[in-house]
Amino acid sequence: MTRALVNVPKTAKRGDVIDVRAMIAHPMETGYRMGPNGVPIPRDIITRFECLYDGEIVFAAEFFPAMSANPFISFSTVATASGTLTFRWTDDAGKVETATAEIAVS
């Protein structure tokens, strides 16, 4: 199982700007490297990252081969309402990893 870690404040006041951090364990294999026997290692990267706040996209990014392994994303958003932040990472094969975090907004 791929390991994903997210960090969202548990509580915030409505209108606060909150810092959100997300990391996924992934090799981000570029496809340009040779394996031990001179055989190219197939490309395997995450191509898209999305963060949804109660179902609405608040942050999204396209990833490319130059991104490091275990990509770490940090961004900010505005705490609008209590709810769920859903994080989605999609890879070359279309496989999706998700993680969620709850936030209570007062």
Next chain:
Amino acid sequence: MRPLLPSRRSVVGGLAATAMLGAPALRAQAPPRVVVIGGGFAGASLAQALRREDAGIAVTLVEPKASYIACPLSNYVIAGLRDIEAQRFGYERLPGNGITVVPQAAVDVDAARRQVRLADGGTLDYDRLVVAPGIALNFDALPGYDAAAAELMPHAWQAGEQTLLLRRQLEAMEDGGLVVISAPASPFRCPPGPYERASLIAHYLKTHKPRSKLIILDAKDSFSKQRLFEAAWKALYPGLIEWVSLSFGGKVIEVDPKTRTLVTELGSHEAAVANVIPPQRAGVIAARIGVADATGWCPIDPVTFESKLVPGIHVVGDAAIGGAMPKSAFTANAHAKACATALAALLRGRAPGEPKLVNVCYSLVAPGYGISIAGVYSPKNGLLADVEGAGGTSPLDAPASVRAEEAAFGEAWFETITTEAFG
């Protein structure tokens, strides 16, 4: 006419130099003077090595503390395997080897006049100065952490009262408690140290508080002797030690000493015992006298250990930018011997030869279970570089007898190195 001025100045300079030529001859009877600031492994070993190299050199060691508490093996003290008094060394045997010991703090250096100023207002003149200040903890680099916080979340990275404090906290902790060690990014003193410490604390917990857990929060993605440590942890302390790498949110960005909380980029950990090993830089006098650069460490010539920033001042030990060489007591001893040879040559008008240096770091992962890493280094492109193909680590699969031998080698090495430094 202005372009002529520099040449006129050089004529005057030339005359002055000619007049000065007599000065060394006049002082031919007076021995060359070397002042060493700092009585740790680097400074004390250098003073001793220099007297062995050339007994005609007057060597003065400036160190305010009456005794030195050694860091190597201090993790044994934390685990309750050794008395701290076995780590304490005095300077009383140095005068017998012809070294003048000045029990004062050096507060400043006038590099132009080649003079050290002492805390009591006295001064010491030198022909060559050696600065061996060790490390200072860089509190600025970790929000929430300072000298007061270290009383609650000890660093124990300069051995002494801090070592005992961490020991007492572990003893007072209830079974089932969480111990957290935070390890800094490189460079720092003793690269395998945090992991040896984790191993020996795990040994204590397994023996006395088996429901407890230990987490290492690391600002790095790999560490010294990693495969050996991880194999030993799996075999000796299964499930007890968790290592969190930089990529998995291991970097501690803030601490709260009141709640013993360590905040990382991806979460926070509330510890029963928190050992915060903060980022470090060269000992404070290095920056004051201008031998430390923006990194906080001291750039040196790898042949003579002379500062690249202030001529006439040599820097050895942890404070120096050692290139590929790790900051260790072994390295400090190697620096000291190589620098002593270079100083003897420089003071007698000979060209210093290119040194080859060795470092070995022994780590204990349990009583009678030692592992080691060794390297050989030589000057290359202005730094001490790894000699390819030399050195290595203990084998990954070795019988228990090899581990027991390495544990004994580590303790024998400590005897040797402390004898070389303190007599």
